[in-house]
Amino acid sequence: MSTPATSYLGVDVAQATLAVAGASPAQVCNEPAALRAWLTALRSTQPTAHLICEATGRHHHALQIVAAECAVPLSVINPRHARHFARSLGRLEKTDPIDASVLQRLGQSLQPAPTPPPPGGLRQLQDLLVVRQALVEEQTAWANRQALLSVAAAGLCGRHQRTLAKELAAVEAQIQSLLATPLAEPLLLRVQTLCLVCGIGERIAWSLVAGLAELGQTNRRQVAKLAGLAPLNADSGQWRGTRHIAHGRAPVRRALYQAAVVAARHNEHLRPFYLRLRAHGKPAKVAYVAVARKLLVFLNRLSRTPHRSLLESRQLLHQAISPN
Numbered sequence: 001m002s003t004p005a006t007s008y009l010g011v012d013v014a015q016a017t018l019a020v021a022g023a024s025p026a027q028v029c030n031e032p033a034a035l036r037a038w039l040t041a042l043r044s045t046q047p048t049a050h051l052i053c054e055a056t057g058r059h060h061h062a063l064q065i066v067a068a069e070c071a072v073p074l075s076v077i078n079p080r081h082a083r084h085f086a087r088s089l090g091r092l093e094k095t096d097p098i099d100a101s102v103l104q105r106l107g108q109s110l111q112p113a114p115t116p117p118p119p120g121g122l123r124q125l126q127d128l129l130v131v132r133q134a135l136v137e138e139q140t141a142w143a144n145r146q147a148l149l150s151v152a153a154a155g156l157c158g159r160h161q162r163t164l165a166k167e168l169a170a171v172e173a174q175i176q177s178l179l180a181t182p183l184a185e186p187l188l189l190r191v192q193t194l195c196l197v198c199g200i201g202e203r204i205a206w207s208l209v210a211g212l213a214e215l216g217q218t219n220r221r222q223v224a225k226l227a228g229l230a231p232l233n234a235d236s237g238q239w240r241g242t243r244h245i246a247h248g249r250a251p252v253r254r255a256l257y258q259a260a261v262v263a264a265r266h267n268e269h270l271r272p273f274y275l276r277l278r279a280h281g282k283p284a285k286v287a288y289v290a291v292a293r294k295l296l297v298f299l300n301r302l303s304r305t306p307h308r309s310l311l312e313s314r315q316l317l318h319q320a321i322s323p324n
Helices: 032-045 061-069 081-090 098-108 121-146 151-179 182-194 202-211 219-228 250-266 270-279 284-302 310-321
Strands: 009-015 017-021 027-029 047-053 074-077
Touching: 017 074, 017 098, 027 032, 032 061, 047 061, 047 202, 061 270, 074 081, 074 270, 081 098, 081 270, 121 151, 121 182, 151 182, 182 202, 182 284, 202 250, 219 284, 250 270, 250 284, 270 284
Parallel strands: 009 047, 047 074
Antiparallel strands: 009 017, 017 027
8 A cells, every 4th residue: 555645734934823835724823722723623634744834933833832742744944945945936025825835845845854843841941041142142231331431330330230140140040940850851961961071061051952952863064064163165167165164053153162162272182183273274263163063073973872971972072083
């Protein structure tokens, strides 16, 4: 007996509604109850349905959660990829129904794999890190202002910075409390595993776990592209351009760069690699980016088997850094 063909449905997610291509109704309210009723009916009428939507930051979370509950496969696509795919079809217009039809066509053409639902506690960790990053940026802004103000105004500025420091400490305490709950135990294990590596502190590990859920589930080239640390070719014919890093997830890349600066000074395996690059004339920033990529590739390998001792992690890092 042949397997029934997959029926791809494009879903353009907005804050209040979902535009659907390939199923009825063509519009669904973006509320958990309405989504649950629609997906339950869809599963009975179209049992081979496979949803395709774009990552929207927050608005697609309800659809992802309910689709997992109703056992309806869902693929979350990079919006840039969907936009480029639309342009390749000559669709320069942009409306919700058009975007939904483009996503349906993308599913039929590329047949992407379903996106696994996020582990427990990941959404809460991501939200808390958004708040933490906002507080850190505000602290930096006030510190920059303080140097330019009069004595009286600088005192008020310092008082506000102390308030921000207390709020930042409270947010970090909430993160630690979240990771201590049974729901977030897998996240805590990943954080502890990453912290085994010299250069990775607790806060860097939070950023990597929250911003790079694919860590340990992809190969070294894929994970480097996700973080925006893969050197991309720029060649055409006989012309050979300079390779540059581009795209990827900026928060993850920033965290890895900070870790690379520390690792280049104190990590017994990465420090010789950094010094070797500098001795060959590489600028410091280029060398740090190379260290960050080496570090990411190693963390990707380490995350595949999280139950490792410190000695095992050091041996694995030595194998990853040693020249072939």
